Structures are given as structure tokens and as C-alpha cells.
Amino acid sequence: MGWISKRLQGFLQYKDLLLQLVSRDVKLKYRRSFLGYLWSVLNPLMIMCVMTIVFSFLFKNSIPNFPAYLLTGQVLFNFMTEATTAAISSITGNGALLKKTYVPKYIFTLSKVTSSLVNLLFSMAALLIVVIVTGVKLTPYFLLFPLVFLELYVFCVGLGLFLAQAAVFFRDIQYIYGVIITAWTYFTPIFYPPEILPENIRWYVLHLNPMYYYIAQFRDLTLTGALPGPDLMLGAALIPILMLIIGTWTFHRNQDRFILYI
Amino acid sequence: MEEDYIIRVDNATVRFNLSTERIDSIKEYFIKLVKHQLMFQEFFALKNVTLHVKAGESWGIVGVNGSGKSTLLKLVCGILKPYSGSVALHGTVAPLIELGAGFDGDLTARENIFLNGAVLGHSKQFMKEHFDEIVGFAELEQFVDVPIKNFSSGMAARLGFAIATIVRPEILIVDEILAVGDYAFQQKCELRMQEMLANNTTLLYVSHSYKAVEKLCTHALWLSGGEAVMAGDSKSVCEAYIKSLEG
Numbered sequence: 001m002g003w004i005s006k007r008l009q010g011f012l013q014y015k016d017l018l019l020q021l022v023s024r025d026v027k028l029k030y031r032r033s034f035l036g037y038l039w040s041v042l043n044p045l046m047i048m049c050v051m052t053i054v055f056s057f058l059f060k061n062s063i064p065n066f067p068a069y070l071l072t073g074q075v076l077f078n079f080m081t082e083a084t085t086a087a088i089s090s091i092t093g094n095g096a097l098l099k100k101t102y103v104p105k106y107i108f109t110l111s112k113v114t115s116s117l118v119n120l121l122f123s124m125a126a127l128l129i130v131v132i133v134t135g136v137k138l139t140p141y142f143l144l145f146p147l148v149f150l151e152l153y154v155f156c157v158g159l160g161l162f163l164a165q166a167a168v169f170f171r172d173i174q175y176i177y178g179v180i181i182t183a184w185t186y187f188t189p190i191f192y193p194p195e196i197l198p199e200n201i202r203w204y205v206l207h208l209n210p211m212y213y214y215i216a217q218f219r220d221l222t223l224t225g226a227l228p229g230p231d232l233m234l235g236a237a238l239i240p241i242l243m244l245i246i247g248t249w250t251f252h253r254n255q256d257r258f259i260l261y262i
Numbered sequence: 263m264e265e266d267y268i269i270r271v272d273n274a275t276v277r278f279n280l281s282t283e284r285i286d287s288i289k290e291y292f293i294k295l296v297k298h299q300l301m302f303q304e305f306f307a308l309k310n311v312t313l314h315v316k317a318g319e320s321w322g323i324v325g326v327n328g329s330g331k332s333t334l335l336k337l338v339c340g341i342l343k344p345y346s347g348s349v350a351l352h353g354t355v356a357p358l359i360e361l362g363a364g365f366d367g368d369l370t371a372r373e374n375i376f377l378n379g380a381v382l383g384h385s386k387q388f389m390k391e392h393f394d395e396i397v398g399f400a401e402l403e404q405f406v407d408v409p410i411k412n413f414s415s416g417m418a419a420r421l422g423f424a425i426a427t428i429v430r431p432e433i434l435i436v437d438e439i440l441a442v443g444d445y446a447f448q449q450k451c452e453l454r455m456q457e458m459l460a461n462n463t464t465l466l467y468v469s470h471s472y473k474a475v476e477k478l479c480t481h482a483l484w485l486s487g488g489e490a491v492m493a494g495d496s497k498s499v500c501e502a503y504i505k506s507l508e509g
Contacts, residue, residue, distance in 0.1 A: 017380035024377060028368050100363035102340040102355075103381055170291065256343045260279050 014107055021111035026118050040122030041129075044075055048130065055191055063193055065223065068127075068134050072222055073190035073215045075123040076148075080156055080211060081181050083116035087160030088167045088174045095262035105255050106248075109164045113156045120149065131222065139225035145218060151240050152214045158243030161251040168254070168261050188212060210239045267352070268433060268464050269315040269338060274347035276308040276333050276488075307333040309488045310347070315481075317353070317432070320465035322475030322496055324503050325485035331468045334485065335359060335435050338466060353432030353464070356382070360437070361422025367411030371402060371421060374410050378425045392428045399450075400424040416444060423451055427458070434458055435466045452478075472500040 030036045048071045055061050055070070063069045090108040091098070098105060131138065167173045188211045189197075197205055206212055213236040220228040228236075308330045315321055323331045336342045337349055339357040364381040365374050375396055379389035397403055400420040410418060427434075434455070455478065459465055469475050475482055475496055482499035484492045492499050 013383050014380070016384070016386045017377075019386070020377045020380040024366060024369060024373070027373075028366075031368070097364045097381070099336075099341065100360045101357055101381055172289075259342055 010104055014104055017103065018107055018111050018114065021108070022114045022118065025111065025115035029115075029119075037122065040119050041126045044071065044078070044123045044126045045129070048074065048126075051191060061192070065134050065136065067130050068136055068223060069219070070191050071127050071130050072219050073188070075120060075127055076152060076215050076218055077185065077188060077190055077211060078123070079116055079120040080152065082119065083113040083156040084160050084163055085174075085177065085181070086112035086116060087156070088163045088177060090160070091164045091168050091258060092171070092262055098262060099259065105258060106161060106251060109160050109251075110157060113153065113160050116156070117149070117153055127222075136223060137225060138222070141221050141225055141227055144221050144227075148214055148217050148221065148236070151236050154240035155210060155214075155243050158240060158245070158247035161247030162243075165251045165254045165258075168258050184209075184211065188215065190215065207235075210243070213239060266316055267314045267350075268317040269313065269352075269466070270348075270350045271311060271313040271334075271338065272348045272350075273310045273312055274308055274334075274337055274344040274349060275306055275310060276330075276337060276342055277345040278305045278307055306345075307488050308337065308344075308485075311485070311488075311490050313483060313490075313493070315464060315466070317464055318462045319481055320459055320467065320479040322472075322479035322482040322500075323466065323468045323485060324470075324472055324475055324482055324500065326507075329485040330488040331485055332359070332437055333488075335437055335466060335468060338433075339435055351433065354429070355433045355435060356426055356429055356431035358423070358426050358434070358436045361419045361426065363422075365410050365418060365422070368409055370407045370409050371397075371413070372406045374421070375425060378422070379428075382426065382429075384429070396421075396424045396428055399454075416447070420447055427454055430458065430461060431463060433464045433466070437468045438470065472504060476500050 030039055033039060035042065048067055051070055051074075052067050056066060087109045090112045091105060094108050097103065163173060163177070187201075187205055188209055189205070194202060194206060194212075213232055217228040217232055217236055220226055220232075227233075311330070311334060313321070313334070323334060325331050333342065335357075336359065337344060338351070339355060339359065340349075340351075341357075341359075364378050366377060369377065372393075375393060376386060376389050380386070397406060400417075400423070402417060402421060405413070405417070410421075413421075436455070455465070459478070465479065467475065467479055479496045481494065482496040482503075483490060484499050484503050492502055
């Protein structure tokens, strides 16, 4: 117990650093751009328009309300991509600072994931616009969406910590990760219904792809307006815990050696 | 009586990996793993160094380049962990290893003051209260809302020093940082350090200039090749150090 309270104390001392780093990322992201924060709303909207045109005219699809279906998947997946990609370089990119002062190293990884969460909240505005315009009837279940965000956030923190510590020793990870993300995008039902997957692949996607749990839950809450099934909710709750344990364990085990490699 | 010592470094050894090529990629890793070349070439930056400092003492660390001075400071700050031996501190530390480490060039001086304060573990509230004092000491009133990337290195260093010394820490750790900045500012920094010493702050000071060490410090430690050669009162250590350089 003493160990935990010591950690917590350390975190509290540096919680302002976390806030400062997040506010720096958010501030600098759109500094000097004309439309500023509006881009966080416009960007997903515009990409959704392009994808909707492509998938409604070029490819036939049978999904009712495709724009909303697409956007619910896309905002969550984009958050995961942005958060983990930024997390990979969170330690190597702050090498100069870590060599000069003592700062808890995980703060940098945590701040990147948190900045992405702020962007996700902005994109929620885009989603709300689409939901209202396309006439989706929201039910009170929609109010449970923060729970999905929390689960996904914890999952990204865990994955981010794991990737950040691994990237210190193997810089290749930042390059290979782009490929992994592309494959991951296609194996997640973002712009297609899971039913079109061939039988043998579908089982793996629906059970082993963590992103499916969050996107499916989110769609149940928003588009269907119902509580997700128990399997889905259980899986979505267990995955982040497991990922966080893996992430913190590997990070903690290796963090004293970071300084020799950055 | 352990509590007597505010800094206690016992038989500390710091090991670096000096392998000629760094293994940064998975391919290399596996090749080396197969060839059993992963055992790297070791380099000991510090060997069995012991340093006991009592509260209120000021220690200068002298030695030629590469003798382990900065490594010792980083060890005390907690940036490096000892490979063997132990390091124990009893008090708050203000590290002045590089001024303005953690400044973000795109942010303004105002934003950087809060960011850098947070890096040093201060709360936002605390930084707000001391904001004017920092800007005043750094003499940057006109430039608070200018991005740091447009600052001269001297200006950035002034701001860094002002932020780092805003607390009255129990332990102040200074690496050769005062080389930047003009003469007037160097005097100002020295004055502030002496003021802190008068208030019973413990100082660890690294400098090439033995004169500065003799002036500021009561004790000195002489490092050579990672090993402690001599420790004691600053005058005699400095004399011995100079003799070795001349001889």
C-alpha cells in the first residue's frame, strides 16, 4: 500500500505538468491556422463527406444512415490512431528534457493520449451535427458514451506506454506501426458492416479486435439506442485493464534504462 | 547518525553502454543476438564514488572533462540510477543542469514559465504567485508574450535561471550554466546563489574554474576518470588539483 500511495503522491505533484503539456499540445496544434479549433470539428466532417461519397456511389452499401455509421467508427478509431502514434515518440522526442531534469517519464506518454482525448471531444461536436441532421433518435442510453470513451482511453494509455518504452529500444516501431494501423483499419468494421466479412475471418475480428468492442458499443448507444450485449460490455471492460497492466509493467521495468538509449 | 547527511552517495557506480554501434533496430538486435554480440562494451562513468554532504555545506566538484562531474550531479538529481551503490537525499532539489531544458520554442515566455515550473514540480498556483518575481529577475518584462524561439540564448538562460531558483530549495545543484549571459547577469546569479547559501541551502557546484569553486564552496571533491581522488575543504583540494594539472 505504501508503494501505491507514494506513486499517487508523485503523480499529484506533477499533475500540473500533465495539464500544462496537454494545454500546450492543444494550443499549438492550431496556432497560426485561420480557423483554429474549428478544424477539429471540420476535419472529421469533411473526411466523412469524402468517404460517404466514395462508399455510396462507387461501392454499393446496405447500411442505413451511412454517414452516422461511418463517423461513429471513424472518430473512435482516429482517436486511437492519433493517441498511440503520438505516444510512440513521447519518450524519444523528449529525450533532451529527460536527460536534464528528473520528471516521471510516463507523464509524457499520458499527456499525448490525453491531448488526443481532447481532440476526440471536439470531434464529438461533428458527430452530434451529423446525428441531428440525419435524424437519429437519441435515447437516454446515449448518455453512457463517456463510459466507452473511458475504456478506450485506458486502453490507449496501456498500449501507448507499451509502444513508448519499446520505441526507446527499437526505433523501427514508429515506422512499422503505420503499416499495422492500416491493416487494423481494414480489419475493423468502420465503413463496412461486419456481416460482409468471410465467416472464418469474422470470428477473429469480432472477438480479438479491441477496437470492435468500443465501436460496436458506441454504435449501440448512439445509433440503435440500446444497451450493448453483455459479451460486448464484459470484453470492453476487461481489455483496457489487461492492456494497462501490460503497458505499466513493461514501462516500469525498463524506464531506468531509457536514459542510456535516448 | 544517517539523518545528519542531506546527500548521501555510497559507493555509487554508473555504467554506460559504449557499444560502438547502437542497436536501434530489431533486425540488428536479432543479428547480434544470434552472434552473441549483445553483451556491450562497458564504460564506468563513476566508480565507487562516495559523497556525504551535511545540510548547509557547499561542495564544489572539480576535474577535467570526462571525469564524471556531470554524471555525479545527474545521479544526485535522480536522472540517472546507480548501477551499484546507493543514493539517498533528504530534502527538495533544484537542479540547474541545463537552463531552460524543457522550454518549447513555439510557446511564449509566459506559457513557458508555467510549463517549466511544472517540469520542476511546481503547481500552477505557485507559479502564478511568483510570476512577476521571475519576469523581474530575468529582466524580460517587454518580452513576456514573445515566443521563446525568438529569444537570444542569453535571454533564455536568464529566464531558465529565474524559474529554477524561484524556490528556496534545500539542495541546489548547479552545473556550469553561468557561462552564458553577460557579466552583469552572471554577477546577479552569483549573488542569488550566495544569498541561498546564507540561508542554509546545500550546494553542489560543478565548474572548470577552481576560482569560482574556492569562492563559493566550503568543500570540494576532485574526480578523475570516474574515481574520487580527494575530498575535503575546498582550498586544499583545489590546490592539489591545480598542482596535478601543472605537474
